[in-house]
Every structure is written in structure tokens, then in C-alpha cells.
Amino acid sequence: MAHFARPSRKTALAAATGAAALAAGAWWFTDRAPYPYAQRRLLDLQLPFLGLADLDTVLRPRPGERMLELGPGTGLQALHVAPQLGPQGRLDIVDVQQEMLDHVMRRAQEDRAEGDGPGAIVPHLADARELPFEEAEFDAVYLVTALGEIPEPERVLADAARVLKPGGRLVVGEFFDRHWIPFQRLHRMADSQGLHLLERRGPSLAYLAAFRPCATETAGAGAA
Template structure:
């Protein structure tokens, strides 16, 4: 004799909703491509937990008159927040490999009356800028989408001023770089960890070139830097 356990309608709906949610999450995870496709750009305007504008300000510390480079601006969520803080004498360079993303950022900047954003279409592994050109550089959920992220970090050391700073923001998705992995890559590239905010699943980390650390103290106990 077979016994069946009655299921309440509400429970059946909850189970069904959970199954649909799991399928949708799986489709999002395995369908997530790099670079992030412009056709899905609306998702880039969603504010990710742990990567808030206030958090980015606290770690990046943008200031008037600075020249800052953003890699992978997407639709400009961070760009439109950072650029006004640089003032008329400052400049935000945004670099992306997709012209559609750059065009989108510039249209939004024009609507907001921002004139200190300059777009560059290029590969982040070979930055088309001279040595020491930037006071700071940042990537928010972008580094993991770039093949050979260690090359991006090496280029960051080159284009940053000697006392410049690099900020990397990561959030748990298919292209997420765990903090421990990033720290090792940064050490190997000649970058010293200066600050970190958040957990490994959603964090912002600031690094400084070893040349800057050398002027502020001995290097023999500084990972990634050599005396």
C-alpha cells in the first residue's frame, strides 16, 4: 500500500518558486560572459552590496585636481560618482574594450554636464598611457573579466605615479577573484596592500606601488616588495 503525504498549496508554490529561482540563478551564473555584454547593461546599474559609493570613496580617496583611471566602467555607475569629485582641474579616464560601453558612459556624462571624463578604447593588459600618468586607478568587478589579470596589475604599477594607489573591487560572481588570490597576484606585481574593506565575497582593496612604500619605511617585511 502506498501512502502519499498531502502538500499544502502554499508549500507547492514555494517549492516551485525555489526551483525556478535556482534554475534562473544557474542560467545567470553559467551564462555570465566576459566582457560583460552590452545587451545586459541594465544589470550593471544595480548597486552591489559591499561596493557602495561611500565604500569606494573611503578606499579610493579621490581628490580635486587628480587624474584617475577607471578600467571597465560599464554603464558609468562609478564614473558618474567619481568624476564630480575631481573638479574642473581633475580628469577621469575611462577605459574599456567595448565601444558601446564607452559611448553609454559619455552620453550619461553629457546629460549630467560632466566634461572631465575622457574615454579610451583599449585592452587593459596594454594600457596606452605613459609611465606615472595617474594619481589613482580603480576596477570594480572588472579585473576578473580580463584574461591574465596579473598583466593588468603590472601595467597599473607602470602607469601610476610613484605614490599612486590602485583600488580593486570584487563581488562574488562567475569571474570573482577571491581576496587571497588578488593579494598574491598583487604581491607578485610589486604592489603592497594598504587597506581593505569588506569580506572576501564583496570587498574593496587599496594597493600602493612598492616604490611608495620604500620611501615610508623598510621593505624587508613587506610582502611583494624587496629591500
């Protein structure tokens, strides 16, 4: 009877590592933008350093504010932020995929039916590079793992700055994937669009960064 040697632990580990690398490579090269609705379940996972509590710490939502989220996906952040704006507040969401917007609104309606619904959420099918809003409409604009998926991210930052109220804030969250924007690149782009860095939290591969229009910073310095 033939005898077969069992693979060594080292060989098994190497095989497992190789399989993981192949899977990661397949994910990397098939990752598409905008994120396909068919893979929406992955969007409900809280990422390290970009969790809801982390977002609260940087975004600081307050009752009565009007906020804008770009690329809300399935609503993980939107359904968390909107209730904090209270009955007088409002969260607008912008996406290029109607399926994503419909998904968020269904979840919001389900939450309301259970008596734990968010505040007002208003969907807009639009391009984040050409926002359908007037200047100075929002107290805050935020986007989490979305900026790198949009062509011409500089234009996104420029239009976000345009719709911010004086003293408003822009929060960008990025996580390492195929569309990741390193913090130093984001900082340079923000500078070029007149946005001043307020704070950054998290390592280079997973961070949240808050900005404010530089004109506001200059005015504040002059007043002081």
C-alpha cells in the same frame, strides 16, 4: 466533481527554491565577459559593500587628481568620481567595448546639459593589459567588478602599477559571480606585481581593496 489538493506550504517553498536555483544556474552559465552591452541596465545597480560611498571611502578622490577607471561599464562609478576631481582634475576611462564608452559619454553630456555635469572624462578604446599611457601618469587607478572579466589579470595589475605615480593607489572591487576573484588570490597576484596592500573593506564575497606600489612603501619606511 474532481477535487485537487492544494500544495502544502513546504512543497510550494521547495518549488520556489528550485526555480530560483535554476534561474541562478542559467545566469551563472550564460554570464559572459566582457559584460554584454545588451544587459547594461544591471550595471547601474549598486552592489552591497561596493556602493559609491564605499568606493569613496577607499579610493578617496581629491580635486586636481588624474584618475583612470578600467571597465567603466555604463558609468555608475565614473559619473560619481569625475565631479570630485574638480575642474583641474581628469578621469580617463578604458574599455574594450566602444558601446560602453559611448554610453558613458552620452550620460556625461546629459548631466552637463542639466547643469550637474562631471569633470573631464576622456574615453579610450583599449585593452587593460596594454594601457595606452606613459609610466607614472595617474594618481589612482580603479576597477569595480571588472578584473575577473579580463584574461590574464596579473598583466592588468602590472600595467596598472606601471602607470601609477609614485605614491599612487590602485583600488579593486570584486563581487561574487562567475568571474569573481577571491581576495586571497588578488592579494597574491598583487604581491607578485609589486603592490602593497593598504586596506580591505567588506567580506570575502564583496570587497574593495586598495594597494600601493611596494617601492613607495619601502621608501617611506626608509625615510622614517
